[in-house]
Amino acid sequence: MAGLVVVIDIGKTHSKASLWTRDGQELARTSHSNRQVEANGYPCLDIDGIEAWLRASLSDFARKGTVAAIIPIAHGAACAVVRGRELVAAPMDYEAELPADILEAYRAHRDAFSETGSPAMDHGLNLGVQLHALEARIPDLFTGDAVIVPWPQYWAWRFTGVAVSEVTSLGAHTDLWSPLGKAPSPMAVKRGWAQRLAPLYRAGDVVGTLLPEWSAATGLPAETQVHAGLHDSNAALLAARMHPEIRDRDAAIVSTGTWFVTMRSSKETQPAFETLGPGGVVNVDVNGSPVPTLIFMGGREVEILSGDGIRIDDPQYEGAIMAALRDCVSRGAMILPTFVPGTGPFPKASGEWLNRPRNPVEKAATVALYAALLTDLALTRVGARGTIMIDGRFARSKAFVSVLARLQTGHPLYVANQEADLAIGALSLLSSTLSLQGSLELVDSCTLDLSAYRSRWLEALGVPREGAPICDRTSHGS
Known part of the structure; x- marks a missing residue:
């Protein structure tokens, strides 16, 4: 498919967006310093601030040529819970302090390292403990058709309204994936989280096209394809x-x-x-x-x-x-x-x-x-x-x-x-x-x-x- 490609890289402290030709020529780049914010009573990643920066960046890119595709990259220690087009739980900041009783209770459920390749990490670096803490805070977190969307795929969802997950994001010290079994971890199954993972796509798969609100706000073509995206280290x-x-x-x-x-x-x-x-x-x-x-x-x-x-x-x-x-x-x-x-x-x-x-x-x-x-x-x-x-x-x-x-x-x-x-x-x-x-x-x-x-x-x-x-x-x- 012809046209330019936007790569969005949402890091922990900084985010970047870049515009590329298909043969690897970089045409433009912008960056943003991320903040920690409070939402629903817990420290979150600044999705509103990042989104405002993205709207401005994409508008600038739209003036430089025809954008045909967007693919997001992000770190592996965040996720969102969404229900249709509704954001149920914003992505937690993994450096936020979690109560000792929450951590202790969660670790009783964890699988062995030999099963997941995921060690017990401090704060919210294991995605499972974030879900455990969110369930304690939001009793109706997983009612209806709510699904878990990893951080790179959150942006694919935000652009398209389509929720997916992806294996490099699930396999990044989340406690939710078994690398050798190539399937959700036993703990994720027992806790009901595996059944709540958004449908699994490959990183390069097309999730959908831009929502009208994004096309109108940025000037990007409505037919711009958004891909699932992947974990940054991968x-x-x-x-x-x-x-x-x-x-x-x-x-x-x-x-x-x-x-x-x-x-x-x-x-x-x-x-x-x-x-x-x-x-x-x-x-x-x-x-x-x-x-x-x-x-x-x-x-x-x-x-x-x-x-x-x-x-x-x-x-x-x-x-x-x-x-x-x-x-x-x-x-x-x-x-x-x-x-x-x-x-x-x-x-x-x-x-x-x-x-x-x-x-x-x-x-x-x-x-x-x-x-x-x-x-x-x-x-x-x-x-x-x-x-x-x-x-x-x-x-x-x-x-x-x-x-x-x-x-x-x-x-x-x-x-x-x-x-x-x-x-x-x-x-x-x-x-x-x-x-x-x-x-x-x-x-x-x-x-x-x-x-x-x-x-x-x-x-x-x-x-x-x-x-x-x-x-x-x-x-x-x-």
Whole structure:
């Protein structure tokens, strides 16, 4: 089908919309900072604010050419409950505090990790606990024909009025899906949630065409097709698999943003769930195949650790940060996780600086070392054996990627030099003429000897040797 494609990427902290030709030329892009709001007595994602921004963005895109298709991408820790055209329960903010009794009661119902590939996570990061909390708050939540719509598919519903669900969204640490069984989890069936999931579509399937209100408000053609959409990390995985260095190989992809998501792409159909440890999840790709993954809030930690200082991906300080790495290593400047409790490989540990530098450049260099050490550990946990690719915001941090290349000596490490990898992944589902506009760049590793530094870091965390079980470090102060 001819015409332009809009890709909508609804992240946790930022949202993006981009306009594309079918062969992969980006014509326009806009972004939006998301807020948390209150609705029905609980913290929600700002659907009204995002929608207002989308209306303005789509109106701008409509003036640039004929839009024929829209496909949404979003994170996996939100959903809406809808009844026909009515929104029954707005998507909950997954960082909202939930009462201890709600969490405790819910966890008595959860399936084993070996069943779902979904660990027990804090706050509302497991979608099941959000549904449990909503049922307690809204007694008639699932009366009539109410259905559960994952966050990417919420936007497909909002554009078309048609409610669907999709496997990459259901398989993103939700507790609702069994990756090996390729079906809703036993808990989801017992709780009645499986029967309330909106009909299952593939990510590239057409859900419907634009509602008249959207066509009138934006100037987009009424016949614009809206596709089901997918989980953001899986869009990154699709984009990565387009590169010849990754395609049909045993490779690992690290998608960096608010979350650092490390995925192993291989032809193995039954990943070893038990080797992942804390922070490990088993995602599901667009074909329903399990993808061993480890996640941690790397971007959020970088923000916290950097404060108002120098960010590790700031290009004007690239050379200075690289030059500072050697002194940081020799002085033992080090960061122990975690500054975002409840997530990642060390969910119960308190973050700590060791030999904290006063110089802001050296502080940034230490943050880069920390991000690389955590990513190196994630790669070990997912069983990375071959090529490694880094995409997203922190692929632009030379200190981070060059240190990681050194830690992963023997595995060629590439960075994607195209900004819109998620969008390209989504676009690949719709276009047979798509070609990559950017190539991968092989990273030169830094020349430092990091073996002793890495060993000290692992020993401080109770991981004395590579591949040893992770022990939670809970005694350190922040």
